[in-house]
Structure formats: C-alpha cells, structure tokens
Amino acid sequence: MEIEIALLGSVPPEFVLLSRDVVEGYLGLKAQVVGFLNMYSSEERVLAYELLRRVREPLPGNMLLVITSKDIYHPGYNFLFGLALPGKRKAIVSFYRLLCGIRQIELERLAKEIVHELGHLMGLNHCETPGCVMRFSNSVFEVDEKDWRFCDRCLRDLEIRGFSVKRGYLLDITKYLNKR
Ligand SMILES: [Zn+2]
Ligand SMILES: [Zn+2]
Numbered sequence: 011m012e013i014e015i016a017l018l019g020s021v022p023p024e025f026v027l028l029s030r031d032v033v034e035g036y037l038g039l040k041a042q043v044v045g046f047l048n049m050y051s052s053e054e055r056v057l058a059y060e061l062l063r064r065v066r067e068p069l070p071g072n073m074l075l076v077i078t079s080k081d082i083y084h085p086g087y088n089f090l091f092g093l094a095l096p097g098k099r100k101a102i103v104s105f106y107r108l109l110c111g112i113r114q115i116e117l118e119r120l121a122k123e124i125v126h127e128l129g130h131l132m133g134l135n136h137c138e139t140p141g142c143v144m145r146f147s148n149s150v151f152e153v154d155e156k157d158w159r160f161c162d163r164c165l166r167d168l169e170i171r172g173f174s175v176k177r178g179y180l181l182d183i184t185k186y187l188n189k190r
Contacts, residue, residue: 012041016077018078033124035181057084065100076100079105101130105123117183121181126147137163143157159177165177
C-alpha cells in the first residue's frame, strides 16, 4: 500500500519532505509525491468534503493524502485542520490555520495533522488518551498540546489491522529548517 501525496496551492518543499518522511519513517508506509493538483486555483477557502469527492482517485489499494495551503471547512465548522474519508481512501490536511511564522512549530503541527488524518484512513477513531495524536483538536492550542505519535492503545489497534508503525522513529524537525 502506498500513500499518494498530492499538493494543492502553494506548499513549501520542506513541508513535502516532512510529509514523506513521516509517512515512510513513522507510519511504515510507502509514500509517493504525485505532484500539484490543478483545481480550485482561484479559491482561498474550499469545502473539504467536496474537494475529496472531486479529487483524483488513488490507485487500487493506495490511499490519497492532499496537503494544501488553502483554508478548508465543513458545514457546521468554520474551519478544519483536516478531513479523512476512510471509505474513499482519501484525506486532506490544510496548514492554513497552522501557520504562525515559526517554521519549527508549523512543521510539528503539520506532522501531527498528517499522522492524525492518516490514522483515520488506517481505521482509527478519535482517542481520549491525553497526548495521543488521535485526540480531536478544535484549536491550534489543542494541536500544540498533543504529541505527533499514537498512544499505546492506538498502536495496538493499528497492529491488529496489519500496520507496522515504527515506534522508535525520531522526528527531527531541525533537518527541515534549512531546506528552502
Ligand atoms: Zn480526526
Ligand atoms: Zn490513542
């Protein structure tokens, strides 16, 4: 199984590198960056569900992850950090609301949101364990409070589902800071 990573809007190269590393190094899945999407070029704000319905299909057995600079939303929510549709094997992560001018913090937040949404695609629901990456986040403060990793219970769940997450993976954000 591969994660096809598609980019929408203006996505910095270090964000792409981090995404690929987190997928391969931590989640233990193959990642393939499939390039920029040619849709919603003039919109700044996009309905996440509609985008995931319209976007290209992943190859059979693969999953598609869209990473976007655009602000995404859903009826009933002003904004979303991400959305996953496990039935369609598609997820999106937006870093629009994660930006704060400090690259290190932005990269950490992005890693958490990617692991979170792909966790949903791998079959996990939200988790109440303090610190677990699968906790629901309503604000960047809640994103900052949680870890970028799964708790032990979520890890066991993923193992039962046949995934082999690399528990010992070290996320070294500093290596992405001078990649501009
Ligand atoms: Zn979630
Ligand atoms: Zn958990």
